[in-house]
Amino acid sequence: MKIKTRLSLYFTLISCGALLFVLLGVYIAFYTFSKDDFTNRLSDRIKVASKLYLEADEISKDSLVQVQQQYLEKLPDEVIRVYDESNRSAFNATNGIYWKDDIIKQVRKEGQIEYEEGKRQVLGKYYKDNQGNFVIMASAIDRNFSNRTIRLGKIAAVFFVIFSTALFFAGQWLAKNTLQPIQKVVGQMRQVQSSNLHLRIQSNKNKDEIAELISNFNSLLERLQNAFELQQSFVSNASHELRTPLTSILGEVDVALDKQRTVEEYERVLRSVSTDAMHLQDTITSLMELAQVDFNYTQALLSPLRIDELLWELQEHWLIKKGQGLVNVSFSNFPEDENELIIQGNKPLLHIAFNNIIDNAFKYSAGAPVGIRFDSSHNHVRITVTDTGPGIKPSDSELIFKSFYRADHTSEVPGTGVGLYIASKIIQLCNGTIQVVSDGVLGSSFVIGFAKTV
Known part of the structure; x- marks a missing residue:
């Protein structure tokens, strides 16, 4: 059953249940009112009889009837009896209706009784009077009561059926209009395939559950797109980067085995094979690191961390690795409130990212010191890693963050071209930015920015 039909049914059932409850309340109220109204009419007749008979001392039956007919509407099969202390009726009954002594005694005991005797209602x-104590009994048949209640029941049943039908169609209309945004979202979802994961669902203007659903689905698409791209990138890079050194090794071995060589030639071949093997080892290590980072990238959780503590840890690590005086960490515009040093990030991944950037700076600085500068503004923190290498050409500024890319003048520097790519992906994951500033002649600065959480 579709949600639209289920919603309309739930709406109809709840509304009809409330309507049925109201109708039953009206029916019970009408039933009670009719009974009480008829009892009040009997009570009026008893009051008239008491006034005329008891206060006027004596009154004939005909006189009592004439007064009742003049001032009160006659009830169907109306009977009034006045009993003295001996339980004798003051009037002769022409219709033969009397009440037993037990009933009269009960009236004397309780002061007033009310009950039904078949279709007849009795009061x-x-x-107490100066001539004695009397009991007045009055009864009649409410012949219109059944007709009124049956007619009311029929009207309520017809109204209930008509209103329930109207409620069902109103529920259908309401469910259709309520779920219309979801139908639009479903229609856009159907267009998303593995070949066009870049598509996103258009968010609505309302800040409701549907907008939250769209946001979460777009986040899911982004993670899926990233996973597909990472998988494709890994396969293509692995096949390309592994094939080159393997081809070189096989070529050198084939040439060496083609004929007898001198010891010097064999040594040259072995050195070449060793170099290619080391390059192959570095490539495999980089690919494994890339795969691990990509895997963590798709599952990483961000949490608050102090960026200054991360920088102190990095300085201590590289001082141990490179020696004193080769890593210079400086702070400017340091905030007084330590909460302004907190960013959202993943600390293990950010360690990898900054280590890759710093390691890249040392590779091209030829033993010169590397500078790390911290700067704080109103809404952002900025970390700048500066080297004294040959610089980066403007044409290479964007390409260096692609996997396995290496500029032309970097062939003599060991590396695989993966470090900066990994660093850029991690910083992007932590909602940061990275850019390179260089004149292409001397030195480069990698500027990393993060938004403050406070």
Whole structure:
């Protein structure tokens, strides 16, 4: 069953249940009111009888009937009896309706009783008078009561059926209009395939659950797109980077085995094979590191961390690795509130990113010191890693962050071209930015920025 139909049914059932409850309340109220109203009419007749008979001392039956007909509407099969202390009726009954002594005694005891005897409704009251104590009994048949209640029940049933039908169609309309944004989202979702994961669902203007669903689905698409791209990148890079050194090794071995060589020639071949093997080892290590970072990238959770503590840890690590005086960390515009040093990030991954950038700076600085500068602004923190290498050409500024890319003048520097790519992906994951500033002649600066959480 579709959600639209289920919602309309739930709406109809709840509304009909409330309507049925109201109708039952009205029916019960009408039933009670009719009974009480008929009892009040009997009570009026008893009051008239008490006034005329008891206060006027004596009154004939005909006189009592005439007064009742003049001032009160006659009830169907109306009967009024006045009993003295001996339980004798003051009037002769032409219709033969009397009440037993037990009933009269009960009236004397309780003061008033009310009950039904078949279709007849009976009311009895006890009066004290100077001539004695009397019991007045009145009864009649409410012949219109059944007709009124049956008619009311039929009207309520018809109204309930008509209103329930109207509620169902109103529920259908309401569910359709309520779920219309979801239908649009579903229609856009159907267009997303493995070949076009770059598509995103258009968010609506309302800040409701549907907008939250769209946001989460777009985040899922982004992670899926990243996973597909990482998989494709890994396969293509691995096949390309592994094939080159293997081809070189096989070529050198084939040439060496083609004929007898001198010891010097064999040594040259072995050195060449060793160089290619070391390059192959570095490539495999880089690929494994890339795969690990890519895997963590798709699953990484961000949490608050102090960026200054991370920089102190990096300085201590590289001082141990390179020696004193080769890593210079400086701070400018240091905030007074330590909470302004907190960013959202993944500390293990950021360690990898900054280590790759610093390691890259040392490779091209030829033993010269590397500078790390921290700067804080109103909403951002900025970390700048500066080297004294040959610089980066403007044409290479964007390409160096691609996997396995190496500029033309860097062939003599060991590396695989993966470090900066990994660093850029991690910084992007932590909602940061990275850019390179260089004149292409002397020195380069990698500027990394993060938004403050406070």
